[in-house]
Amino acid sequence: MQPRIIVHGGAGAIADALVKGHLQGCREAAEEGLRLLWEGAPAEEAVERAICLLEDDEVFDAGRGSFLNMDGVVEMDAAFMEGASLLVGAVAGVRKFAHPISLARLVMESEHVLLVGEGATRFALSHGLRQCPAEWLIVPREREAWERQRRAQGVGDTVGAVALDERGHLAVGLSTGGRPFKFPGRVGDVPCVGAGFYVDDGAGGVAASGEGEAILRVALARRVMEQLERGIHPQEAASWAIGLLYQRVGGHAGLIVLDRQGRVGCAFNTRRMSRAWNEGKEIIACIERG
Numbered sequence: 241m242q243p244r245i246i247v248h249g250g251a252g253a254i255a256d257a258l259v260k261g262h263l264q265g266c267r268e269a270a271e272e273g274l275r276l277l278w279e280g281a282p283a284e285e286a287v288e289r290a291i292c293l294l295e296d297d298e299v300f301d302a303g304r305g306s307f308l309n310m311d312g313v314v315e316m317d318a319a320f321m322e323g324a325s326l327l328v329g330a331v332a333g334v335r336k337f338a339h340p341i342s343l344a345r346l347v348m349e350s351e352h353v354l355l356v357g358e359g360a361t362r363f364a365l366s367h368g369l370r371q372c373p374a375e376w377l378i379v380p381r382e383r384e385a386w387e388r389q390r391r392a393q394g395v396g397d398t399v400g401a402v403a404l405d406e407r408g409h410l411a412v413g414l415s416t417g418g419r420p421f422k423f424p425g426r427v428g429d430v431p432c433v434g435a436g437f438y439v440d441d442g443a444g445g446v447a448a449s450g451e452g453e454a455i456l457r458v459a460l461a462r463r464v465m466e467q468l469e470r471g472i473h474p475q476e477a478a479s480w481a482i483g484l485l486y487q488r489v490g491g492h493a494g495l496i497v498l499d500r501q502g503r504v505g506c507a508f509n510t511r512r513m514s515r516a517w518n519e520g521k522e523i524i525a526c527i528e529r530g
């Protein structure tokens with residue numbers, strides 16, 4: 241099997257000033273994930289490493305650089321899933337962690353599926369993860385945005401990755417600071433299996449970004465999976481699901497999709513969606529439509 245990876249840096253109204261950073265960040269994350277896959281690493285390693293890089297890159301709404309909630313605090317959600325045994329791990333409303341994706345992966349490897357807030361923190365600490373200062377996650381851009389109370393319109397810099405390793409095994413991961421100025425305790429689609437993500441070695445995998453409430457209401461990731469299970473091309477599956485999201489609930493979002501044969505797809509009805517994927521050893525990064 242030829243290794244394949246597709247990553248995204250969010251679907252939304254990505255500002256012109258951030259376009260270059262988005263493209264570069266996605267490209268570097270896809271490159272690093274692909275390098276691991278070519279070395280024979282499992283899909284989980286490629287996904288975790290790619291997302292850690294995106295979390296460290298403050299251009300994205302994940303890890304450092306996350307949106308602030310109404311109280312001026314960073315609260316993050318993340319999820320991990322692997323396609324052989326359908327193991328899922330997710331966390332919601334976690335603070336003071338540089339890499340929520342690594343915490344989600346630890347949850348996936350435990351008996352739990354979803355841990356929130358204080359309990360997720362206790363689990364992380366008992367598994368040796370270290371906390372970072374809450375202030376370290378906040379970058380000046382987001383502090384200023386919070387001060388302007390820039391509500392809702394900025395959805396768009398969640399990160400996600402789907403990888404297929406040489407054994408034909410798939411994994412998916414997502415990480416987000418959620419929506420700007422969100423209500424404390426608000427949780428979107430990202431840690432919810434079947435909404436923001438799904439993966440199954442028998443069909444393919446998908447990661448979403450965009451308006452979490454809308455994505456949840458149509459169980460968007462499962463809609464895509466139903467198409468993949470019928471052998472529909474990932475591009476067609478992604479476009480169809482975004483159409484359905486808009487028709488049924490007026491939602492705006494984007495999807496990256498990778499099927500078990502290594503075919504990729506991406507669709508969005510937001511202004512932009514940053515993403516990168518490989519064609520053989522070459523990485524392609526885009527942010528506009530087409």
Ligand code: ASP
Pocket residue numbers: 250251252301395396397398416417418419427428429430448449450451452453
């Ligand atoms: N889907 C994320 C959420 O609603 C936000 C995003 O993708 O930008 O939390």
